[in-house]
Amino acid sequence: xxxxxxxxxxxxxxxxxxxxxxxxxxxxxxxxxxxxxxxxxxxxxxxxxxxxxxxxxxxxxxxxxxxxxxxxxxxxxxxxxxxxxxxxxxxxxxxxxxxxxxxxxxxxxxxxxxxxxxxxxxxxxxxxxxxxxxxxxxxxxxxxxxxxxxxxxxxxxxxxxxxxxxxxxxxxxxxxxxxxxxxxxxxxxxxxxxxxxxxxxxxxxxxxxxxxxxxxxxxxxxxxxxxxxxxxxxxxxxxxxxxxxxxxxxxxxxxxxxxxxxxxxxxxxxxxxxxxxxxxxxxxxxxxxxxxxxxxxxxxxxxxxxxxxxxxxxxxxxxxxxxxxxxxxxxxxxxxxxxxxxxxxxxxxxxxxxxxxxxxxxxxxxxxxx
Numbered sequence: 001x002x003x004x005x006x007x008x009x010x011x012x013x014x015x016x017x018x019x020x021x022x023x024x025x026x027x028x029x030x031x032x033x034x035x036x037x038x039x040x041x042x043x044x045x046x047x048x049x050x051x052x053x054x055x056x057x058x059x060x061x062x063x064x065x066x067x068x069x070x071x072x073x074x075x076x077x078x079x080x081x082x083x084x085x086x087x088x089x090x091x092x093x094x095x096x097x098x099x100x101x102x103x104x105x106x107x108x109x110x111x112x113x114x115x116x117x118x119x120x121x122x123x124x125x126x127x128x129x130x131x132x133x134x135x136x137x138x139x140x141x142x143x144x145x146x147x148x149x150x151x152x153x154x155x156x157x158x159x160x161x162x163x164x165x166x167x168x169x170x171x172x173x174x175x176x177x178x179x180x181x182x183x184x185x186x187x188x189x190x191x192x193x194x195x196x197x198x199x200x201x202x203x204x205x206x207x208x209x210x211x212x213x214x215x216x217x218x219x220x221x222x223x224x225x226x227x228x229x230x231x232x233x234x235x236x237x238x239x240x241x242x243x244x245x246x247x248x249x250x251x252x253x254x255x256x257x258x259x260x261x262x263x264x265x266x267x268x269x270x271x272x273x274x275x276x277x278x279x280x281x282x283x284x285x286x287x288x289x290x291x292x293x294x295x296x297x298x299x300x301x302x303x304x305x306x307x308x309x310x311x312x313x314x315x316x317x318x319x320x321x322x323x324x325x326x327x328x329x330x331x332x333x334x335x336x337x338x339x340x341x342x343x344x345x346x347x348x349x350x351x352x353x354x355x356x357x358x359x360x361x362x363x364x365x366x367x368x369x370x
Contacts (some may be wrong), residue, residue, distance in 0.1 A: 010076055012048045017106045017123035025120050027105060031277075032292075034368065036080075037107075039085060039120075042092050046082035047364055050100075073101040081361045085109075111172060233289060233296040235281075260344075262307055262367070263286065263337040264360050278364055282309075290367055299370035309340055310362045314355040316347045323353030334360050 009029045018027040025039040029048075037044040052075070070077065078098035085093040094110045095116065105122040134140045160166045165175035234244035239254035248255055260281040268274040276293055280303075283289040287298045308317075315321050317340060334349040336359050349356045 014050065014076070014100060014105075017125045019125045020122045022121050025107070025122060026125075027107070028123055029082075032368075035080060035084060036148065040092060042085035042087050044082060044085045045365055046080055046361060047368075048081065048098075049079045049274070050076050051079070052076060067078075071097075071099055071101065071106070074099045075102075076100040081357070081364075229340070231300065235283065235289070235294050258282070258289075259339070260337075261304065262363065263335070264367075265334075265335040265337075265364050267333045278367055281368060290370070292368070299367065303366055303370045306366055307363055310359055310366065311336070314359040316352060316355060316359055317345065319345055321355075322351055325354065336360055 008031065011029070011033055014190040016027045016029065018029070019025065025037070027038075033047050033049065035044075035046055035048045056266075076099065078100075080095060080098060083095040084091045085095075092112055094112065095107060096110060097108045099106050103123070106119060107122070108119045110115065110116075111118050149217040161173040161176060161178060162172060163176040163178070165173055225337060234246040235256050235258055236243055237245045237249040237254055237256060239249060242249055242251040245251075245256050259261050260279060261282060262280040263277065264279075265275065265277045277291075278293070279291045280299075281289040281291070284301075285297060286301050288301050288303065290297050290299045311317050316336060316338075334356050336345060336348075336356050337345065337346045347356050349361075
């Protein structure tokens with residue numbers, strides 16, 4: 001069975017704030033595939049996709065045209081749509097690769113001011129502080145994971161059994177033989193009990209299971225509560241004026257044809273293939289309707305002119321613009337379409353090249369933050 005959003009489990013797993021050892025580099029990831037990076041006075045806001053690495057392969061979209069080999073311990077690799085950290089018009093850092101492994105986030109970029117390639121390792125910032133701990137590699141730190149080698153702390157756990165025994169925690173009580181139920185709070189927040197892998201995100205817990213696993217509700221350890229239905233957002237019927245209608249008005253039966261103003265679509269040739277879209281429609285004199293992969297919200301109509309400025313800046317308003325170097329691009333496709341007067345103009349990465357990718361990144365950021 002095809003999963004509708006196979007990347008969500010990765011976004012959920014990586015969601016949160018990540019920092020390097022001295023706090024100078026901060027990365028914020030959310031469950032919608034957005035990434036924010038702050039370092040050296042520069043900031044980058046973009047979108048990303050994340051995949052499990054499968055041997056040496058061509059990178060796609062965000063970092064086109066280079067051979068990619070997984071790093072030691074790499075579990076997930078990133079494809080970032082915008083790779084440059086700039087101070088004004090000056091590019092200071094150009095991201096070459098981002099990957100996750102051994103509970104750390106790693107960024108490899110080219111430092112243009114020093115003309116060298118650098119790698120920065122970041123750990124999840126959960127707001128907790130730990131006592132100083134000396135790792136097996138010899139580095140003393142106060143994190144849950146070593147900033148040098150990525151190994152977790154191995155502090156001895158103790159427990160008190162019902163029979164009264166108190167001592168080091170193992171699989172069984174050495175006094176009465178009772179199985180000791182083990183709990184582990186995963187990085188995603190799920191409390192795991194006697195399972196090898198987190199039922200929520202799949203992260204290894206390190207447990208050697210000695211008893212039947214305890215099956216808990218998916219995504220939460222609290223009783224399941226029915227989710228509140230999302231507010232329906234549709235169009236106003238031009239015939240009878242009924243609100244929140246779609247397709248055909250359920251009051252007067254009149255066909256409703258939404259007017260699309262902008263559309264950004266990305267197709268990734270993964271297994272299974274992944275298609276994401278962001279479409280903006282006319283709604284009222286002051287508001288537009290944004291459909292972001294099926295999730296709808298109303299945004300200000302003030303974004304129309306900035307969006308058209310992005311399109312003009314990249315030359316996509318010229319219907320005759322073609323980029324001969326765009327032929328043969330692999331890894332997927334990017335499409336940007338927009339309404340220009342009484343006609344629609346459709347552009348693609350395969351026809352107009354990287355100008356489409358540049359417009360895609362800027363438009364998605366503009367609409368998402370509107």
